[in-house]
Amino acid sequence: MYADNVDFYSLSETKQRRLVHNKRVATTDQLLKELPEGKPAVRIFEGSLDQLVLDQLEQSQYTIEELANHFSVQPADVRRVLHKYRRRGSDDFTNENFKLNLLEERHGVIRGVDSDGRSLYYTLQTIPFFARVVDPTLMFSLLGLDEYVDTFPHIAEHIPSGKATELDEDYAFVIGEYWNIDAEEVFEYLTEFDRAYVDTSLLPLPYIEDDEHYERVSRRFRQVDEVYRMFRGTSDHVQEVGEEFMGRVEQNQAGIATYQVMSIDFADFEWYVDQSGDYALHNVIGDWVEQITRSLHPDEPSMDVDDSIEDAEINLRDEIQLILSEKPRTPAEIHDELPRDVQLGTEQSEIKAVLERLANTGVISKKDEVSTSRYFQRQRKTWE
Numbered sequence: 001m002y003a004d005n006v007d008f009y010s011l012s013e014t015k016q017r018r019l020v021h022n023k024r025v026a027t028t029d030q031l032l033k034e035l036p037e038g039k040p041a042v043r044i045f046e047g048s049l050d051q052l053v054l055d056q057l058e059q060s061q062y063t064i065e066e067l068a069n070h071f072s073v074q075p076a077d078v079r080r081v082l083h084k085y086r087r088r089g090s091d092d093f094t095n096e097n098f099k100l101n102l103l104e105e106r107h108g109v110i111r112g113v114d115s116d117g118r119s120l121y122y123t124l125q126t127i128p129f130f131a132r133v134v135d136p137t138l139m140f141s142l143l144g145l146d147e148y149v150d151t152f153p154h155i156a157e158h159i160p161s162g163k164a165t166e167l168d169e170d171y172a173f174v175i176g177e178y179w180n181i182d183a184e185e186v187f188e189y190l191t192e193f194d195r196a197y198v199d200t201s202l203l204p205l206p207y208i209e210d211d212e213h214y215e216r217v218s219r220r221f222r223q224v225d226e227v228y229r230m231f232r233g234t235s236d237h238v239q240e241v242g243e244e245f246m247g248r249v250e251q252n253q254a255g256i257a258t259y260q261v262m263s264i265d266f267a268d269f270e271w272y273v274d275q276s277g278d279y280a281l282h283n284v285i286g287d288w289v290e291q292i293t294r295s296l297h298p299d300e301p302s303m304d305v306d307d308s309i310e311d312a313e314i315n316l317r318d319e320i321q322l323i324l325s326e327k328p329r330t331p332a333e334i335h336d337e338l339p340r341d342v343q344l345g346t347e348q349s350e351i352k353a354v355l356e357r358l359a360n361t362g363v364i365s366k367k368d369e370v371s372t373s374r375y376f377q378r379q380r381k382t383w384e
Contacts, residue, residue, distance in 0.1 A: 001052065001071075003044045023049040031077040049073065053081045054106065057124035061113050064122075082122060086110050088241050088265050097244075099264075103257045107132070107179070109264055112227040120226060127260070131217045132179050133189050134206055136256050138263035139293070141217035148293045149207060152198035161194050167204060174203055177321070178256060200296040202256060221264060228275035231268065235284045241265050242288040249295045255359070262292055316346060317354050321364075321377075328367045328374030331355060 008016060008025065016035055019025050024045045025032045031049055036042065045052055053067055064082065068075040085098045086109075102109060108126035115121065131141055139145035156167055168190055169183075176183035195206045245262050248254045269285050272278070323337045331352040335343060338351075355375045359366040367374045 030074045061121040061123035063119040100261045112223040137259035141214040142263040142267035155197040231272040233272040324377040328376040
């Protein structure tokens, strides 16, 4: 927990300020927000308090007081961390959506899961395996996307369990890359279900008719009723969250994790209605869910795409992903590293188009700069 081999007062003032700014320095009982006067005894955490709290919540469930005692800081220090990663929408000062960051980095969201009558317990609820494979946007499980299935172009009407198709193989490859799960494991699990596929702006999405699987995911993300009794949901809140989401869509920045956070936020709004009885809000929520659903509609159904063009893009995608690493690179740099025969038949604009689709799907990451964008493969994680 602590970086015991570091003497805080032997560091330069610049390094001391950086450690304090990164929430890594505490006295015996509280987190420092500025350099201390004099030389009181201090502790340097191995990481920021944010990351340490999230690590704990990944392991079990805790009250704010228990976390504060564990790290010997004030409850207010822990409460600020939880608030930042639980709040809806973007932070006013950084314009950063920390809930979205948490879903992208740890594939989970902080939930209030239990109450002993006095204190609320929190945990970091990760997306279950079924949803990662079969419902990666969480829209079937949390927003009832199955009610809108008939409005999407259908790629496969019915694939019985035990039967495998090329569509399953392609989907397993993309989703396996996104979650860092072996594609064969995804493929074997997916093909256990009777399923169909619809085309979307993200990627073809499977769906099944067995609602119980989706309902189990829904129950996993529903918080304890006390949370929703305290929850402040208004039409203005719904409008704010919906508009921020549609802004990301219009800027072509809505990937899988963006749809996940929208599914969770709007499911929370619906669960608030269940507890508050504010059923007028239900119609406002429903209108936004329809807008979110429409944003998934593809511009052109994939069934109209020439097979040879689709195969060529798949081959280019595979070549690009072999090159990508954790080092951010521009499309031009990636073009120069492609095999010579691929370079000769490929324009940089084609490479950028493939990179954009992979980034929007969430398979790779993108770093926007003033004159260009750089793309990179996220650090691989091991799933339990």
